[in-house]
Amino acid sequence: MGQFDYTVLKPSLPFIWTGLKFSVTLTLIAMSGGIVIGTLLALARLSSLKPLYTGAMLYVDLMRSIPLVMVILWFFLVIPLIIGKPVGAEYSAIITFTAFEAAYYSEIMRAGIQSVSKGQAMAGYALGMTYGQTMRLVVLPQAFRNMIPVLLTQTIILFQDTSLVYAIGAKDLLKAADIAGKNYNRPVEMYLFSAVIYFAICFTLSTFVKRLHKRIAVLR
Numbered sequence: 001m002g003q004f005d006y007t008v009l010k011p012s013l014p015f016i017w018t019g020l021k022f023s024v025t026l027t028l029i030a031m032s033g034g035i036v037i038g039t040l041l042a043l044a045r046l047s048s049l050k051p052l053y054t055g056a057m058l059y060v061d062l063m064r065s066i067p068l069v070m071v072i073l074w075f076f077l078v079i080p081l082i083i084g085k086p087v088g089a090e091y092s093a094i095i096t097f098t099a100f101e102a103a104y105y106s107e108i109m110r111a112g113i114q115s116v117s118k119g120q121a122m123a124g125y126a127l128g129m130t131y132g133q134t135m136r137l138v139v140l141p142q143a144f145r146n147m148i149p150v151l152l153t154q155t156i157i158l159f160q161d162t163s164l165v166y167a168i169g170a171k172d173l174l175k176a177a178d179i180a181g182k183n184y185n186r187p188v189e190m191y192l193f194s195a196v197i198y199f200a201i202c203f204t205l206s207t208f209v210k211r212l213h214k215r216i217a218v219l220r
Contacts, residue, residue: 005186009193012180019176020197022090026172027159030097034158035151037098038105043135045110056106063103069164072096076168089170093162101158108150112143149213156205160198173197 124134181187
């Protein structure tokens with residue numbers, strides 16, 4: 001440890017900050033889009049309409065059966081050949097992560113919807129609500145509350161997985177650490193620094209999720 005040069009940390013902060021901002025932005029966008037699309041997929045999987053159920057099931061099973069890094073590479077390399085122009089590493093990462101995470105959020109939301117007592121939905125119908133109103137006003141709010149800890153846990157995993165965009169050259173936290181390490185010829189210090197940042201953020205969020213889970217359990 002005595003051979004480590006910690007003086008390179010300060011000049012590397014602009015690189016690290018830029019990469020961290022993209023990692024956080026990618027996480028938030030993929031989380032938001034993934035939850036929205038995932039909720040729609042969950043409703044489709046619970047639908048009595050066979051085309052909706054089959055389509056959603058195939059999408060979820062396909063995404064959950066392929067490694068994320070392969071999805072990232074396929075989209076980055078194949079889509080430009082189809083549309084005739086490059087998409088860009090950052091946009092490719094955003095689209096890929098949103099589409100991929102939607103499959104996982106879908107399963108979480110499906111479990112959340114099924115955790116809500118059927119009597120709640122029946123009560124909504126008894127009040128004259130339509131299926132859409134019952135899901136939007138009665139079932140989904142309770143499902144979201146029940147699944148908040150699991151949704152946040154998946155988001156922590158999503159933040160960790162953002163390091164995979166390194167494969168297509170997107171300037172995330174890991175890529176920023178790599179660039180800084182090459183610029184100052186101190187790659188070990190930069191990789192260690194990025195690892196500490198990942199750990200600090202994920203550990204803090206995990207602690208928050210545990211406390212939130214206990215609070216929700218008390219409310220139940």
